[in-house]
Amino acid sequence: MGGMSDAPLIFDRPLLRRRRDRAAATQHGVAPVLEAAAERLLDRLDDTTHRFGRALEIGGRGLVAPGLRARGVGSVVSMDLSARQASLAGGAAVCGDEEWLPFAAGAFDLVVANLCLHWVNDLPGALAQIRRAMAPDGLFVATLPALGTLQGLREALTAAEAAIRDGASPRVSPFPELRDGAALLQRAGFALPVADVEDITLAYRQPLALLRDLQAAGEGSALRARDPRTPPRALFPAALAALPAGRDGVTATLRLLTLTGWSPGPDQPRPARRGSADTRLADALGTKELGTGEAPG
Template sequence: MRGMSAPHFIFDRPLHRRRRDRAAATQHRVAPVIEALAERLLDRLDDTTRRFGRALEIGGRGIVAPALRARGIPFVTSMDLSPRQVAGAGGLAVAGDEEWLPFAEGSFDLVVANFCLHWVNDLPGALAQIRRAMTPDGLFLATLPALGTLQPLREALTAADAALRGGASPRVSPFPELRDGAALLQRAGFALPVADLEEVSLAYRDPLMLLRDLQAAGETSAILSRDARIPPRNLFPQALSALPGGAEGIPVTIRLLTLTGWSPGPDQPRAARPGSATARLSDALGVPEHKAGDAVG
């Protein structure tokens, strides 16, 4: 992977897979956070009266699949880049790559990707493959961290790196912006695309525990352009000491980007063609209609 120079290769996917493998044995340390993120995503299913029969969940860490089955979905397939992670999902499990989905067109009427797509090199391509694997009028739900997540840690590590080495190596992954969300869905061919943002606030009394939790969850940096050298001994102590904090501990914010989209279907609402209206807005509002340029007073 290190020899790849194409600009769209951002992440070392084999390294990330190995870290997710190891995290299968340690992520119980951060289970409350993982479960809370999954619950927030699955709550979106309550916003629709549609009933689903065949679901695919990606990156659910053994939490999402049981929750989908508990909601009465009879057929749930789990997929993860890590064989160890997907083995804990129960039911039909597939070790697979989000960038090369191994499913036929029209396989699922619901796809849920929980906090995993931020490690994909070609996110538009992955979303397009997900849409092709869906039946018409199927629902896609995903969460991923947005720009601003771990921002104080990013800035502290960059400043410490610059002070100790005279340069900075990327140590926190890049995250998408809110404004990118709906555009990504639309580009992938989803209908009725929606992207929204909410903040999940955490606090750490010991900043070192933040790094340990990221490691336990398999969420440490796998950026291809990272500095492969052993970091200076003082790098992390210096960076962690610079994090803002108070009596309540060091605040950590996860800016949670949620994506919602539907695979195109014949019964979905569509925008009317310009000029096709059969009623006047002024009649609906009960106000007189004026032509452009008329004086109103």
């Protein structure tokens, strides 16, 4: 089984595993947000009449597997970097790494990944491994934060730390852009790739609650380039005070990117062979077709 490429190591994966272990006992505090993301992922399955028998769900935090079973999926395997998180699904559980998938080729006809792929060092490589684990005509759906998520917090932390220390350490992870989503799927070998985004706005009467929620969900920074020193005492109060506040308090945006693609199969629609059309575009548009070098009359 092939693993990751020589992609740069951006994230501290052992640290992430420890944080997801701890979050298994604390993420109930942010259940509404996690449930909203899981529901949006599962809703995509209702858009197809295709029926699935063997599913792999990654990073579901115990919320996705029950939804798959409720939709008639006969066999569901739950995988997470954290063994504690994987066990929350209540069925077959695997402690595994998205960067080294421990599954045979063609093992699943459905793979869903919920709020976890933004922590892999080589996203194209991870998608390629997922694609390899899928049978023909299998469906892949993933949700992950997109560029724009926590942008206000990112800017406030950078400005506050630069003012205090004359330099800033990265404290919010980089996120993929919408325009890259379909291209990533296509590069990994998926057919019919689709990417779209939806904003989920979170409101906090107390700005500090935003940081507490990120910690409870195990979503604190796991960047290898983070400053290992203890943050200055004034950093977070200064950054949180700079966040714009409205009538409902401070708001933060989760820009949810959803990726959908199919593993290639014989029954999928394909573009027609070039030159096989029996109707001219000029006729459809009611215009005159000009030959090469012919000037319009």
